[in-house]
Amino acid sequence: MTELKTEEEIGCIRKAGRVVAECHQAIARRIAPGVTTLEIDRFVERMMVERGARPAQKGYRGYPFATCASVNEIVCHGFPDTVPLQQGDIVTIDMVADVDGWKADSAWTYTIGKGSPQVEYLLKTAKQALFRGIQQALPGRRIGDIGQAVRQHAESSGFAVVPSFVGHGIGRDIHEPPEVSHVARAGSGGMLRDGTVLTIEPILTIGRPEVWIGSDGWTAQTRDGSWSAQFEHTVAVTAAGPVILTAL
Template identity: 40%
Template sequence: MIYLKTAKEIKIMQKSGRIAALAMRGVSKNIQPGVTTMDLDKIAEDLITKLGAEPSFKRVQGYNYTICATPNYRVVHGIPGNKKLRNGDILGIDLGAYYKGFHSDMAKTFAVGKISNDNSLFLSVGEKTLNKAIGEVKIGSCVGDISNLIQENIERSGYSVVREFVGHGVGRELHEDPLVPGVGEKGTGPQIKEGMVLAVEVIYNKGGRQVSILSDGWTVETNDKLDSGLFELTVAATKKGPLVLTSAQ
């Protein structure tokens, strides 16, 4: 069931989203060669709690960390660890904040030190695709319009969209209806209505789209060991158009 949020609830979610965005900003300032993803996890947790919220991911049964960290060919749900980041890596960070009963969810893939031109282009395509997809979170559009835009932009650039992990509704639960796949047809899926809040995700690979879950039960990586990217924002459909809730502004 799709739960539409009231204007009051969206304001609370905007505060939750701002906390998540400020935590992401704090993490981003510390991404450099020699740092571990466990270091970044601690930074994120400290910032979220200092700002009066809880880490959303720690409310997921069986998951004990504030962030998911996915370097290079890791795709999603990577458990933070003590391996040091290296110059030239790319690193996906996914996090959320739980504030006054509501979640927010966001992700971004960062350069570690100086990365190749190839990887710079790869990350640019993902971020630009997400920014375009946000524009489809408007009253009267369909979820399939978002999905189709993501698929067309990513595949036109020569990359592949991961099918097994998708965007989703967000609110009192971290994962709510509807699902927002990265592939689809225009005019299909649930119609977007005022008060719908979606975590729009672009999850894509340099090579093939096939992925596997590792033995830890969480971490997902590409089968061909080619790099993967992840970009995500929480967005509300309002009468004035799409409203990005995970903004530090």
């Protein structure tokens, strides 16, 4: 059962979302060739703590870091490390902030310097696909309406959507019902209602969408080595329309 949130509870999630948004804004200013994802991870953890938040991913099911850092062909859940980012790389930084027990989740893919035209088009399309999905987050629509909007935009642009990872409800817990498939058919899945809060987080890839999981049990990467990009927001479904809770 999807737990509907009150207006006050949505406001609590928004506080956590603002911390996440401020972290992403700060990352965009400092990420560059030579910076490591472990430096970014430590910076994010400090920034969250300074704002009265807790990095909710750290310790979740044994995950050891405050962020996930997924470079190039890493699809998601990559471990931050000490390898310097290089000109032309792309990296997705995914984080969850907890403020007073309420959580918000957002991922963003960054280009290190300037990427190739194909990579820049991938990022542009992935971001557009996210917002196509958000437009469907309305009372009375179905979960599948989000997925179809995402998949149609991705495939019409020549990219594939990775089906192995889904969006999810969020609130007191990181993962709550419902699951949000980004490849579903319109009209399928549960009905969205006023007060539903969920993440929409499609992952698009240049090549095939199949993935494999590394020996750490977390890191997912494309089987064919193709690069991928992900953009994610936490969104509230309201009668007035979708409200992005992880935007400034």
